[in-house]
Amino acid sequence: AQSVTQPDIHITVSEGASLELRCNYSYGATPYLFWYVQSPGQGLQLLLKYFSGDTLVQGIKGFEAEFKRSQSSFNLRKPSVHWSDAAEYFCAVGAVDFGNEKLTFGTGTRLTIIP
Amino acid sequence: DSGVTQTPKHLITATGQRVTLRCSPRSGDLSVYWYQQSLDQGLQFLIQYYNGEERAKGNILERFSAQQFPDLHSELNLSSLELGDSALYFCASSVGPTGELFFGEGSRLTVL
Numbered sequence: 352a353q354s355v356t357q358p359d360i361h362i363t364v365s366e367g368a369s370l371e372l373r374c375n376y377s378y379g380a381t382p383y384l385f386w387y388v389q390s391p392g393q394g395l396q397l398l399l400k401y402f403s404g405d406t407l408v409q410g411i412k413g414f415e416a417e418f419k420r421s422q423s424s425f426n427l428r429k430p431s432v433h434w435s436d437a438a439e440y441f442c443a444v445g446a447v448d449f450g451n452e453k454l455t456f457g458t459g460t461r462l463t464i465i466p
Numbered sequence: 467d468s469g470v471t472q473t474p475k476h477l478i479t480a481t482g483q484r485v486t487l488r489c490s491p492r493s494g495d496l497s498v499y500w501y502q503q504s505l506d507q508g509l510q511f512l513i514q515y516y517n518g519e520e521r522a523k524g525n526i527l528e529r530f531s532a533q534q535f536p537d538l539h540s541e542l543n544l545s546s547l548e549l550g551d552s553a554l555y556f557c558a559s560s561v562g563p564t565g566e567l568f569f570g571e572g573s574r575l576t577v578l
Contacts, residue, residue, distance in 0.1 A: 385566070394468060394556060394569035395509075441509065454499075454567060456509040 353378040353444045357457035365465050366434055372427040372460050374442030383445035384425040385454065386416055390438045398440075401425065412436070437464045469493065472557050472570035480578055484545040487573045491538055491559030497521070498540040499560070499567060500532055504553040515540055547577045 354377045364370055376382055383402055387395040399410025406418040416427045425442060439461050443454040469492035479485055491498050500512040502525075511524035515534035526532075529547075534540045544551060554574050558567035 383566075387569075392571075394470075394571045395558075395567075396468070396569070397566060400566055454511070456501075456511075458508045 353382065353446060353455045355442050355444050355455055355457035357440075357442055357460050359460045360458070361461045361463065363463040363465060364432055367431050370427075370429045370432045370436070370462070372440050372442075372462070374425045374427065374457060375423050376425060376442070376444045377423065378444055378446070380446075384416075384418060385443040385445065386410065386414070386425075386427050387441045387443060387456075388412075388438045389441065389459075395441060398427070432462075432464055434464045434466070437462055468568040468570065470557055470559050470568050470570035472555075472573050474573055475571065476574050476576075478576045478578065479547060481547055481549060483547050483577075484543065485547065485575065487542040487544070487555050487557075487575075489540045489542070489557030489559075489570060491540070491557075492561075492568055495559035495561050495568070496538065497560045498534055498538070499558040500526075500540070500542050501556040501558065501569075502553045503556060503572070507553075509556075512542070544575070547575075549577050551575065552577045 356375045385400045386398040389395045398414050399408050401408050401418045439459045441459045442457040445454045471490040473488045496517045499514045502510045512526040513532050514522040518534050529545050532542045554572045556572045558569045
């Protein structure tokens, strides 16, 4: 069964600083990987996804993530954060088997932005 | 706006009661997923339907049940409610098997 680990429960960065949120996954085959963001009181919004091909994927709001198979990682990055980026971020892994389509989410990383 | 609609947004009820949460997926999406989000358990997958049929089951209690109707909307029924069932329940939909989900804004259930 697939699993996802987000080792950082809470991260605080200054506005304008760079950001990297860590995600490690466990899955026996080629995974589908996702990053979602959840603002307070809102549902989850897809930031970006990796299915295959280029290991550096670009997403919305200036985010990018890099798939590293050798490290089983899919870290999310942003060169300069904005106060509006404060939210909870979830990494997720999806199975490629059509018969099992559920996503497994990590426990999330809460991002706080300080002025 | 994800295109996924959930009702009600908030619900307060008592222990032992039964509630029904409703979800309308995005137009054209055949898969509907239910997730429970609580502080202590995080985001837990409950169940998935595809075109009216149950496709995958996760950590769903026997007191909970769901179904997807011919018009593709789905309902999650929670019965014999306990305090620990208080959580945010999300519905999500997708068009196919790639796992790219679109989430509704959730139904916040409070059991007193």
